[in-house]
Amino acid sequence: MLTIGVDVGGTSVRAGVVDGEGLVLDTERAGTPKGEAALEDTITAAVSRLLDRHDATAVGLAVAGFVNSDRRRVRFAPHLAWRDAPVADRISHRLGLPVVLEHDANAAALAEYRFGAARGAHVAVLVAIGTGIGGALLVDGQVFRGAHGVAPELGHLRVVPDGRPCPCGKNGCWERYCSGTALSTTAIELLAKYPGTSSLLAAQVAEDVNAVTGRRVAGAARDGDALAQRAFGELARWLGEGLALVADVYDPEVVVIGGGVSESAPLFLDDAREHYAAIVTGAGHRPLARIRTAQLGDDAGIVGVATMARDLAARTVRNGRGH
Structure with missing residues (x-):
């Protein structure tokens, strides 16, 4: 049974045909328009092109935003046009x-x-580190969504009272210190703290402060730039x-680190594991979560929501036969 997963992000819409083994067989991509109707036109067109080439039975949409408990409506998506919209039905x-959404x-x-990377884990947490932080909790393979479908918002745990401002309206959120955006902010702060530093990043910021992106900090760190490596240390x-904090609340068996920043895991993950192991409550007297990098990369959202669509299609068939 083939299904289609669509990753609806703030900059692009990516649709893929996925088989029962989680393999992406064919894809379509388009830019994300700003308007609600235009966005739905774009999604429908991308899926229709795939349906012209493949006999798929259901569609899933992975959305960067709040989805209600029955997965029919998008409550709020900060970088998309939908506001309390019945997207699945439309x-x-x-x-x-x-x-399904x-x-x-x-x-x-x-x-x-x-x-x-979380195959078979009893309790698994995903921490997706990109522009911000996305989080998810699975218990025996079931997604935990909270009472209203919006849990867990790990990126907005406050780790620094009165810290860096966050677009969510709070200050000091975790993603303001641990994300691609945070990486560039930290690098710029270090450059200001240590003026006259001789580095590739210093040369870039001298020309344009906006040139110091998370991706460029990662490249400089891989090239041996000491200041960039210090930013990764932070x-x-x-x-x-x-x-x-996540371990204190959920006590997971495995934590999967995904998102674009995870591509630079050799620059920071071992140090993060050591720091976590040293400060977690009961350090030295409790089992520690395995901390692993994601295996499916950018396709994870497409594969996951296509799998949910496959489950939905199977239920639809069973219910139809029941009638």
């Missing part, structure tokens, strides 16, 4: 197929549980701090 009506981090976590420390 897309289903246009395509003539069952459609899911938060993108939940979808990625399910993919890693079924096919990747990211590692804050990742360890946040993981200790």
Whole structure:
């Protein structure tokens, strides 16, 4: 049974045909438009092109935003046009197929549980580190969504009272210190603290402060830039701090580190593991979570939500036969 997963992000819409083994067989991509109707047109067109080439039975949408408990409506998505919108029903009506919605981090976590780094774990947490931090919790393979479908917002745990301002409205959120955005902010702060530093990053910021992006900090660190490596040291420390909080609350068997920043894991993950192990409550007297990098990369959201769509299609078939 083939299904289609769609990763609806703030900059692009990526759709893929996925088989029962979690393999992405074919893809379509388009830019994310700003308007609500245009966004749904873009999704429908991308899926329709795939349906012209493949006999898929259901569609899943992985959304960077809040999805209600029955996974039919998008409550709020900060970088998308939807506000309390019945997206699943509207897309289903246009395509003539069952459609399910899911938060993108939940979808990625399910993919890693079924096919990747969290396979078989009793309690698994996904920490997706990109522009911000997305989080997900699985218990025996079931997504925990909270009472209203919006849990867990790990990126907005406050780790520094009165710290860096966050777009969510609070100050000191975890993702302001541990993300691609945080990496560039830390690098700029270090450059200001140590003026006259001879480094590739110093040369870049002298020309344009906006040139210091997380991706460029990562490249400079791999090239041996001491200041960039120090910025990664700060990211590692804050990742360890946040993981200790996560472990205190959820006591997971495995934590999967995903998102774009995870591609630079050799620069920070060992240090983060050591810091987490040293400060977690009961350090030295309790089992520690295995901390692993995601195996499915950018396809995790597509694979996870396509898997949910496959489950939905199977239930639809069973219910149809029951009638």
